[in-house]
Amino acid sequence: MPGDALYTDLSGYYDLMCADIDYRAQSHCVHRLQQLFGNGGTRHLDLACGTGPHVRHFIDAGYTSGGLDINQPMLDRAAARCPGAQFSLQDMCGFAVEQPADLITCFLYSIHYSAELQRLQACIASVHAALAPGGLFCFNAVDKRRIDNASFVSHTARHTDGLFTFSSGWHYPGEGEQQLLRLRIEKTVADQSQVWHDEHAMVAVSFAELSELLAPYFEVHVLEHDYEKIVPWDQASGNAIFVCVKR
The missing domain is CATH 2.20.130 (S-adenosyl-L-methionine-dependent methyltransferases)
Structure with a gap:
């Protein structure tokens, strides 16, 4: 991929960019959160799924898993990584599903790609509508104030x-x-x-603002940004995992 084409289409380098990410640990942690806080179901959807590494881990853990993204080259690579999984070209700030999901995830701070508060609100509403009763929405975020x-x-x-x-x-x-x-x-x-x-x-959003946006739709638990253990957010760190149970 010569010259500026590198940045025209990063899909071929996406996995290289994320080479230091422990997808297994992240996926396993959220699987445990689904068991602890969710409805125990195994229908999973990954928002902004990229090339599908998280989807691959959820499939291997026994989930019926798929994803959506706004980048078709990324989805093509995801489909090759996860044969049989369903991927769709959709905006996470306004998407629909054929069957309700038990678990919806959005890893790697991708929730911030909603770009504006109005679109973030639309994303939250779309997730709520796509979840089954007692379904779980898990994502990580950064507090603008920190x-x-x-x-x-x-x-x-x-x-x-x-x-x-x-x-x-x-x-x-x-x-x-x-x-x-x-x-x-x-x-x-x-x-x-x-x-x-x-x-x-x-x-850009503070954790207080984010919790307020989520509250009408979800029971919200904020955890430390640590995929090896499940502990409440310490009220000081600037990164956290949000665990949201559908109301």
Whole structure:
């Protein structure tokens, strides 16, 4: 994928960008949350599913799992990874399902891709409508009031196309309903480097505001952002897992 085509279609590099993510641990944790808080059902839908790694883990755990995304190349890769699973090209802020889901997930802070509070509200309403009685909605989020604009996370991964370094960080200007996800990708081949920079507009919300948006639809539990253990949010950290039981 030469030149600027890298950023025209990132689907071929998506898994490389996410190489440091423990999909198994995340999926297993949410499976436990479904057993503890949900209705025990096994119909699962993953919002903003990307190339389907979480869906793969839920299928392996015995779920009837599928996903939706707004990027068709991502969905094509998801379908190849998860033969037989149902994937659909839909916006998570306005989607419909043929059968109610018992569990709906939205990993990797993708809930923020709703970009605006009005669209976030529409996403929450769509999820509620798509869930079966007692169904569970699980996602992770970042509190706009606790964002460190100088903080970035990075990892390096080797690909047949070269050595890649991926960096990302949040930026919140201090007011308003939007924050930025800033990305930097560096590709090195034979000591020659190319660098891409990008910014994605994301919805900015505090945990108090988010809980208020969810409350009419769900009983809300806020947990520490730790997929190895299930503990209540400490009221201080800027990242959390939201576990929402359909009212």
